[in-house]
Amino acid sequence: MSTDYQRARQDLGRRLRELRVESPDGRLTGTELAHRLGWTQSKVSKLENGRQTPTVDDLRAWADATGHPAAFGELRARLRGFESQIRSWRRQLAAGHRPVQDSWNAVIFESRTVHEWENSLVPGFLQTADYARAIFVGHSALQHSPPDMEDAVRARVKRQEWLYRPGKRLNLLVWEGALWTRVCPADVLAAQLDRLIGVVGMDTVRLGIVPLDAKLSLNPANAFCILDDRLVAVEDWHAELWLDDAETIALYRRVWDTFAESAVFGAEAQQVIARVRRSLKV
Incomplete structure (x- = not known):
């Protein structure tokens, strides 16, 4: 995997973590967010650490579950940015x-x-x-x-x-x-x-x-x-x-x-x- 691609995925992961930590409902743990989403805690961890590429549906669900629905457009734009290179x-x-x-x-x-x-x-x-x-x-x-x-x-x-x-x-x-x-x-x-x-x-x-x-x-x-x-x-x-x-x-x-x-x-x-x-x- 290209360095630029991995760096972009890690940057997206850090942004996802920021949204979780800064939830309007109070700081969410990875386990709490996974429970809200019906995901495994390992999936949350992989996405935040840039070890897995999220889908558009993953990003929408994350934005809603962390109380930041307006952030979905930004997250989707980030995903499109590096997926335009790695297909x-x-x-x-x-x-x-x-x-x-x-x-x-x-x-x-x-x-x-x-x-x-x-x-x-x-x-x-x-x-x-x-x-x-x-x-x-x-x-x-x-x-x-x-x-x-x-x-x-x-x-x-x-x-x-x-x-x-x-x-x-x-x-x-x-x-x-x-x-x-x-x-x-x-x-x-x-x-x-x-x-x-x-x-x-x-x-x-x-x-x-x-x-x-x-x-x-x-x-x-x-x-x-x-x-x-x-x-x-x-x-x-x-x-x-x-x-x-x-x-x-x-x-x-x-x-x-x-x-x-x-x-x-x-x-x-x-x-x-x-x-x-x-x-x-x-």
């Missing part, structure tokens, strides 16, 4: 993968230029329907999310319409290791690699492959996507980070530029993809 998969996927894909598509379609680095999978922008389906099946099982595979696949494939709109530009770097990742049957992967080979040379796409034997100045760490100069999205197992401060965006752009120095493009990129494709023997 929990548990919460995002509560209604399935389709809503997440729709939301991401809306952000993408507002963008003109995308710089993406992918180190483990073929990027969603260029996934075939069968490849995307395999990804969603695996992540649905991991996150225990509703199995809305077909709706999610259609939403992800719809994103590719962006590539055919005037003025759009996708600058994509993929580590060769991502091409070898067997997250789907061999025939599905073969078709996916054929799709990548066909993308090389598109007017709106600049696809670079970083070969496994390329000299790297940085380790091929987590994937990320930069939208114009306004947002960086970074995926982790527990959450998706949306980062919009200029310094962080500039940092990720330097990372992308560094990987680009090790990448091959055009015919050389096609040769790397084709080499992996031949290994499948399907």
Whole structure:
């Protein structure tokens, strides 16, 4: 978890404690507040010490129970402030993968230029329907999310319409290791690699492959996507980070530029993809 996120959660916890201690009915103990709310005392303690993220309903209940209903707006604003950066998969996927894909598509379609680095999978922008389906099946099982595979696949494939709109530009770097990742049957992967080979040379796409034997100045760490100069999205197992401060965006752009120095493009990129494709023997 990021330091900034944890600090914001701890600050919110201190504010919650202030409201409890300064209750108009007199100072409440944690045990007394837990009894009023019907919670365990450990939940009150975790929220006050920044070890658990409250829900909006938690904050409303806390404000009312401590006698400070007018403080709810402030508490909700604090929560929104740091949740805009750390977007929990548990919460995002509560209604399935389709809503997440729709939301991401809306952000993408507002963008003109995308710089993406992918180190483990073929990027969603260029996934075939069968490849995307395999990804969603695996992540649905991991996150225990509703199995809305077909709706999610259609939403992800719809994103590719962006590539055919005037003025759009996708600058994509993929580590060769991502091409070898067997997250789907061999025939599905073969078709996916054929799709990548066909993308090389598109007017709106600049696809670079970083070969496994390329000299790297940085380790091929987590994937990320930069939208114009306004947002960086970074995926982790527990959450998706949306980062919009200029310094962080500039940092990720330097990372992308560094990987680009090790990448091959055009015919050389096609040769790397084709080499992996031949290994499948399907």
